[in-house]
Amino acid sequence: MKLGVVIFPGSNCDKDMIHVLSNVMKHEVVELWHKDHDLQNVDGIFLPGGFSFGDYLRSGAIARYSPIMKEVIAFANKGGFVFGVCNGFQILCESGLLPGALLHNTNQKFICKNIYIKSSGNNSAVNNAIDNGKALKIPIAHGEGKYYADKNVLDEMKQNNQILFHYCDENSNVTEEANPNGSLENIAGVCNKNKNVFGMMPHPERASEGILKNTDGKLIFDSIFNYLEKSIENK
Amino acid sequence: MSNRQVTIKDATKLGLTTEEYDKVLSILGRVPNYTELCLYSVMWSEHASYKNSINWLKTLPREGEQIMVEAGEENAGMVDIGDGLACVFKIESHNHPSAVEPYQGAATGVGGINRDIFTMGARPIAQLNSLRFGNIESDRTKWLLKGVVRGIADYGNAFGVPVVGGEVYFDDSYSTNPLVNAMSVGIVKEGETISAISEGVGNPVFIVGSSTGKDGIHGATFASADLHEDSADDIPSVQVGDPFQEKLLLEASLEVIKTGALVGMQDMGAAGIICSCSEMSEKGNSGMKINLDKVPLRQENMEAWEMLLSESQERMLLVGKKGRESEIEAVFDKWDLNCKIIGEVIAEDKLEYFHKGKLVAEVPASTLVLGGGAPVYDREYTEPAYYKENLKFDISQITEPNNYVEVANALLKAPNIASKKWVIEQYDTMVQTNNMNTNEPSDAGIVDVRGTDTALALTTDCNSRYVYSDPEQGASIAVAEAARNIVCSGGEPLAITNCLNFGNPYNPEAFWQFVGAIKGMGDACKRFNTPVTGGNVSFYNQTSIKGVNIPVYPTPTIGMLGLLKDKTNKMSLSFKNEDDLIYLIGETKNDISQSEYLNTWHKVRKSPVPYFNMDEELAVQDVVKKLISSKVINSAHDVSEGGIFITLLESGLTNNLGFDIKSDKNIRKDAFLFGESQSRIIVSVSKQKEKELLDIANLGNIQFNLLGKVAGSKMIIDNENFGDIKIAKEDYDTALEKLI
Numbered sequence: 015m016k017l018g019v020v021i022f023p024g025s026n027c028d029k030d031m032i033h034v035l036s037n038v039m040k041h042e043v044v045e046l047w048h049k050d051h052d053l054q055n056v057d058g059i060f061l062p063g064g065f066s067f068g069d070y071l072r073s074g075a076i077a078r079y080s081p082i083m084k085e086v087i088a089f090a091n092k093g094g095f096v097f098g099v100c101n102g103f104q105i106l107c108e109s110g111l112l113p114g115a116l117l118h119n120t121n122q123k124f125i126c127k128n129i130y131i132k133s134s135g136n137n138s139a140v141n142n143a144i145d146n147g148k149a150l151k152i153p154i155a156h157g158e159g160k161y162y163a164d165k166n167v168l169d170e171m172k173q174n175n176q177i178l179f180h181y182c183d184e185n186s187n188v189t190e191e192a193n194p195n196g197s198l199e200n201i202a203g204v205c206n207k208n209k210n211v212f213g214m215m216p217h218p219e220r221a222s223e224g225i226l227k228n229t230d231g232k233l234i235f236d237s238i239f240n241y242l243e244k245s246i247e248n249k
Numbered sequence: 250m251s252n253r254q255v256t257i258k259d260a261t262k263l264g265l266t267t268e269e270y271d272k273v274l275s276i277l278g279r280v281p282n283y284t285e286l287c288l289y290s291v292m293w294s295e296h297a298s299y300k301n302s303i304n305w306l307k308t309l310p311r312e313g314e315q316i317m318v319e320a321g322e323e324n325a326g327m328v329d330i331g332d333g334l335a336c337v338f339k340i341e342s343h344n345h346p347s348a349v350e351p352y353q354g355a356a357t358g359v360g361g362i363n364r365d366i367f368t369m370g371a372r373p374i375a376q377l378n379s380l381r382f383g384n385i386e387s388d389r390t391k392w393l394l395k396g397v398v399r400g401i402a403d404y405g406n407a408f409g410v411p412v413v414g415g416e417v418y419f420d421d422s423y424s425t426n427p428l429v430n431a432m433s434v435g436i437v438k439e440g441e442t443i444s445a446i447s448e449g450v451g452n453p454v455f456i457v458g459s460s461t462g463k464d465g466i467h468g469a470t471f472a473s474a475d476l477h478e479d480s481a482d483d484i485p486s487v488q489v490g491d492p493f494q495e496k497l498l499l500e501a502s503l504e505v506i507k508t509g510a511l512v513g514m515q516d517m518g519a520a521g522i523i524c525s526c527s528e529m530s531e532k533g534n535s536g537m538k539i540n541l542d543k544v545p546l547r548q549e550n551m552e553a554w555e556m557l558l559s560e561s562q563e564r565m566l567l568v569g570k571k572g573r574e575s576e577i578e579a580v581f582d583k584w585d586l587n588c589k590i591i592g593e594v595i596a597e598d599k600l601e602y603f604h605k606g607k608l609v610a611e612v613p614a615s616t617l618v619l620g621g622g623a624p625v626y627d628r629e630y631t632e633p634a635y636y637k638e639n640l641k642f643d644i645s646q647i648t649e650p651n652n653y654v655e656v657a658n659a660l661l662k663a664p665n666i667a668s669k670k671w672v673i674e675q676y677d678t679m680v681q682t683n684n685m686n687t688n689e690p691s692d693a694g695i696v697d698v699r700g701t702d703t704a705l706a707l708t709t710d711c712n713s714r715y716v717y718s719d720p721e722q723g724a725s726i727a728v729a730e731a732a733r734n735i736v737c738s739g740g741e742p743l744a745i746t747n748c749l750n751f752g753n754p755y756n757p758e759a760f761w762q763f764v765g766a767i768k769g770m771g772d773a774c775k776r777f778n779t780p781v782t783g784g785n786v787s788f789y790n791q792t793s794i795k796g797v798n799i800p801v802y803p804t805p806t807i808g809m810l811g812l813l814k815d816k817t818n819k820m821s822l823s824f825k826n827e828d829d830l831i832y833l834i835g836e837t838k839n840d841i842s843q844s845e846y847l848n849t850w851h852k853v854r855k856s857p858v859p860y861f862n863m864d865e866e867l868a869v870q871d872v873v874k875k876l877i878s879s880k881v882i883n884s885a886h887d888v889s890e891g892g893i894f895i896t897l898l899e900s901g902l903t904n905n906l907g908f909d910i911k912s913d914k915n916i917r918k919d920a921f922l923f924g925e926s927q928s929r930i931i932v933s934v935s936k937q938k939e940k941e942l943l944d945i946a947n948l949g950n951i952q953f954n955l956l957g958k959v960a961g962s963k964m965i966i967d968n969e970n971f972g973d974i975k976i977a978k979e980d981y982d983t984a985l986e987k988l989i
Contacts, residue, residue: 030681030682063680068407068494127674226685
């Protein structure tokens with residue numbers, strides 16, 4: 015399987031994502047430079063974290079205009095798998111591939127720490143390998159991670175089961191105290207209506223190796239590769 | 250203005266002494282113009298020239314078989330870490346800018362130190378920072394702390410290098426002059442480094458990165474004078490940082506080295522273009538002819554001297570190989586960065602600057618730099634009266650507390666001891682997925698070296714109370730504590746970088762502190778075989794208010810690099826299992842000198858340095874190394890600020906494990922619990938492995954004894970309940986935030 019990691023100027027988790035995809039998950043990875051138009055026939059696209067274009071404007075607001083995003087959008091519209099983490103999630107929201115927006119954290123500070131998230135269901139591309147209800151310890155690292163969507167959008171998302179991860183405590187309770195950034199209804203990760211575009215603020219690539227003493231994030235990558243392998247078989 | 254003749258008055262205004270001005274006259278054989286005078290004033294400033302410190306710095310040990318680039322040779326030291334890899338690391342201060350503009354001051358400190366690392370071809374993989382502020386209850390301190398932390402966070406987080414360690418201390422002496430010391434650590438493959446050299450007549454000189462503006466002009470001079478009440482007027486001397494440009498510059502710089510089209514590269518930090526031109530030329534015994542009209546500018550109407558002195562950030566000076574210009578330009582074009590040829594290398598020892606068609610400055614390159622023509626001074630020093638007064642301290646005059654639980658609870662919430670969570674969580678500590686401490690803390694920051702069996706161990710340490718009390722012993726302790734942190738984490742100390750923060754060097758008592766600290770540091774580095782690979786000196790850390798100078802506590806921050814040859818040997822500081830036995834390796838003395846307890850509970854500032862003996866230190870560390878490499882113990886944590894009580898508490902926090910111990914009846918209970926006598930490490934061991942521990946410890950020439958065991962959720966000392974570990978954790982974690 016061949017995967018593409020998009021690199022914007024200012025991306026800084028690109029190498030971490032590439033490391034996990036290639037060295038931990040053992041798949042071929044190509045770098046997709048933001049000025050490129052060629053997606054190199056990849057089977058899935060990953061948008062890594064970082065500060066694309068410095069994020070001096072709204073996070074992700076400029077990156078969505080990079081030449082490669084045109085191709086990413088076309089790829090997604092044809093049903094291709096796209097996964098954004100942190101800044102990648104912000105860019106997907108800015109580009110309209112995912113609903114909602116990411117606002118400044120309630121405490122107006124950058125927050126980097128381990129938090130817990132819980133998956134809603136286990137039949138999507140990013141959570142099929144996760145035991146229902148299990149709290150995963152996965153770090154966050156962002157200044158603008160407070161998820162927001164207006165009521166109509168939120169209702170529609172709920173109807174379509176588009177909300178995939180909620181912030182919770184270590185016992186899987188979704189509480190206000192367990193919400194690190196003020197996200198609406200503790201939302202940590204969502205997908206589009208067609209369930210082929212995914213975004214989350216926590217960094218699963220930072221919790222996927224024994225050397226870091228935390229492999230909870232690997233369950234998300236396991237899920238993704240279960241899904242991708244199946245969808246390739248079905249082709 | 251640029252070309253007008255100058256007088257001694259101009260020289261004095263720019264910070265040059267009469268003697269130095271005369272030296273300029275004799276070097277040039279004529280009166281300099283204003284531009285030339287500016288060049289000498291910044292290059293001969295304390296900050297750029299080390300004129301008052303260099304003779305003492307030369308006494309520090311610099312050599313060792315692990316050292317690949319020695320102190321002073323390049324922008325940072327380089328150490329062999331095996332596997333064909335080298336580690337480049339350095340610590341630097343940004344104190345004065347942070348005192349007047351904490352956000353930009355701290356941010357550009359982070360930017361500057363990282364450029365020092367990647368200008369050598371190394372990719373930064375870890376950062377640490379050592380911060381010192383005044384009383385946390387003052388509004389000014391809160392403003393400084395918030396600004397500095399946010400500045401470090403905004404710059405470092407976007408740049409994408411994890412913070413893996415550091416310190417935050419509070420003491421009244423830093424009230425208006427905080428210390429902001431930033432350390433960066435990078436890795437480079439042997440053979441992929443690049444030198445800060447200029448040579449080869451006719452080779453093109455490039456300026457790359459950000460455009461040049463009027464920010465930071467005379468920054469080096471600003472950093473070389475006392476802060477005073479009107480220092481806020483010097484805000485234009487503070488630079489403005491752009492981490493996005495820095496990130497692009499990093500990627501482009503590492504990429505351009507790989508083309509092989511470069512001769513040399515140096516970042517632009519203090520003293521801007523003039524510093525990089527002169528240092529690179531001096532190194533290559535050559536000169537440069539530069540056309541300032543080619544420099545990309547941020548604003549119109551900049552004078553030549555402003556361009557030469559500007560400390561605009563995120564810029565590099567490159568010397569390329571003639572004929573290969575297009576390879577260099579292609580890389581910077583990819584990253585959308587400026588890349589302009591501004592001149593060429595010439596044979597003579599001469600820097601010629603042209604502006605609007607006219608020669609505006611012509612000076613011999615070598616006369617500007619350290620080791621060339623820059624002045625070197627020996628300063629006088631005298632022992633201050635306070636030193637002997639401190640020795641008069643008598644522990645029997647200090648009343649023992651009636652209620653130890655009360656003291657313990659206050660101490661764990663003291664700003665110097667309580668968790669620095671409020672600070673650390675604003676930093677990205679996990680980007681690059683190499684921080685091995687995230688889920689299992691160790692005394693030193695442990696950074697995975699991907700693709701090898703090794704990990705780096707990194708720490709910054711300095712207890713300035715000890716150094717104030719006895720500069721020589723205090724600085725030795727700073728080195729010893731750094732080594733102890735590395736050893737407790739399973740590493741072997743390799744080398745240090747230092748950031749020497751002191752008062753005015755023309756004050757003999759402040760200089761006495763500097764001299765003592767250098768002696769103590771040098772002795773300790775020799776004993777640990779950790780050569781000094783570089784760093785920086787920051788004098789003039791004092792504030793004059795209404796004519797009275799208030800110096801900061803002398804603070805020679807030690808940044809130490811260690812190596813775990815086998816990363817699976819990483820030892821954490823946390824208790825693992827209930828009923829594990831707790832041993833103290835080393836001996837507790839009847840000593841509360843300069844402890845946090847004596848300072849904050851009894852409010853006594855005058856006392857000697859705590860007990861320290863280098864032979865005992867080495868023996869203790871040696872035993873703990875063996876206990877770790879033989880996989881005997883389950884945790885190791887060194888005893889530092891707050892004494893044994895705080896050490897036990899910290900070991901219990903991660904896994905919510907309490908302890909049940911007995912104190913030593915031969916010494917005062919406050920000395921046992923809160924004293925800070927040195928060379929002590931608390932370890933935990935399973936009952937099954939106790940005999941192995943005893944075998945190893947008995948072979949070492951050390952004192953050690955059983956304190957008790959890991960037990961339940963309570964902290965029990967001499968059968969008295971000191972509280973629940975979960976509640977203590979909540980207090981310890983939130984105390985600082987509540988004060989801010």
